[in-house]
Amino acid sequence: MSIVERARGIGIVPVVSIPRLEHALPLAEALLEAGLPCAEITFRTAAAAEAIPRIRPRFPEILLGAGTVLTTEQAETAISAGGEFIVSPGTNLTVVDHCLTNGVTIFPGVCTPTEIEMALSKGVDVLKFFPAEPMGGVKFLQAICAPYKNVRFIPTGGIDTKNVGQYLALPQVVACGGSWMVKPELFEAGDFAKVKQLAGEAVALVRELRG
Numbered sequence: 001m002s003i004v005e006r007a008r009g010i011g012i013v014p015v016v017s018i019p020r021l022e023h024a025l026p027l028a029e030a031l032l033e034a035g036l037p038c039a040e041i042t043f044r045t046a047a048a049a050e051a052i053p054r055i056r057p058r059f060p061e062i063l064l065g066a067g068t069v070l071t072t073e074q075a076e077t078a079i080s081a082g083g084e085f086i087v088s089p090g091t092n093l094t095v096v097d098h099c100l101t102n103g104v105t106i107f108p109g110v111c112t113p114t115e116i117e118m119a120l121s122k123g124v125d126v127l128k129f130f131p132a133e134p135m136g137g138v139k140f141l142q143a144i145c146a147p148y149k150n151v152r153f154i155p156t157g158g159i160d161t162k163n164v165g166q167y168l169a170l171p172q173v174v175a176c177g178g179s180w181m182v183k184p185e186l187f188e189a190g191d192f193a194k195v196k197q198l199a200g201e202a203v204a205l206v207r208e209l210r211g
């Protein structure tokens with residue numbers, strides 16, 4: 001199964017900022033036990049680079065990627081650590097080229113037709129729609145999908161249990177990204193039971209919506 005098919009099957013990509021490396025394994029365990037075997041570890045914290053190789057061998061069944069990848073160096077770090085996919089907030093063609101050259105799936109961020117066409121010019125057609133809600137949400141996505149029939153999206157930014165269903169109902173939506181079940185405050189409090197509960201609720205919601 002391709003990365004995109006796996007992401008579609010899961011339906012939600014937890015966007016995680018790990019404050020400290022010791023949070024990595026309890027987080028992965030909570031997600032897996034909740035039936036949400038996916039994590040985008042963002043390079044917004046220093047722990048990201050080491051969190052990926054820590055999780056990878058212990059939980060090979062988790063679809064594990066790196067987010068907020070802004071440079072080829074970060075992409076390389078994530079890829080060599082075992083990251084299976086790369087996500088970036090914007091469409092940086094140097095980073096896109098680096099991933100494509102290395103045969104690694106990248107979901108570059110877009111929020112305009114011009115950015116979509118930049119990604120398409122590289123043959124990349126599954127894109128992160130970011131920041132989804134501030135940019136106009138489902139309405140904007142529906143409008144922008146009209147001229148780009150074959151493009152698919154992973155909307156992220158401002159999505160939670162209240163609106164995730166509206167996005168997942170769109171056929172062009174592969175999965176939704178979101179941090180609502182993996183808030184760093186929960187890690188700091190050691191409340192991985194809450195992470196598991198919120199992730200489990202997210203899984204139940206996807207099942208209800210997609211069957």
Ligand code: 3PG
Pocket residue numbers: 015067130156157158159177178179180
């Ligand atoms: C991202 O980087 O994809 C977003 O910050 C996640 O958005 P959220 O925190 O609003 O879910």
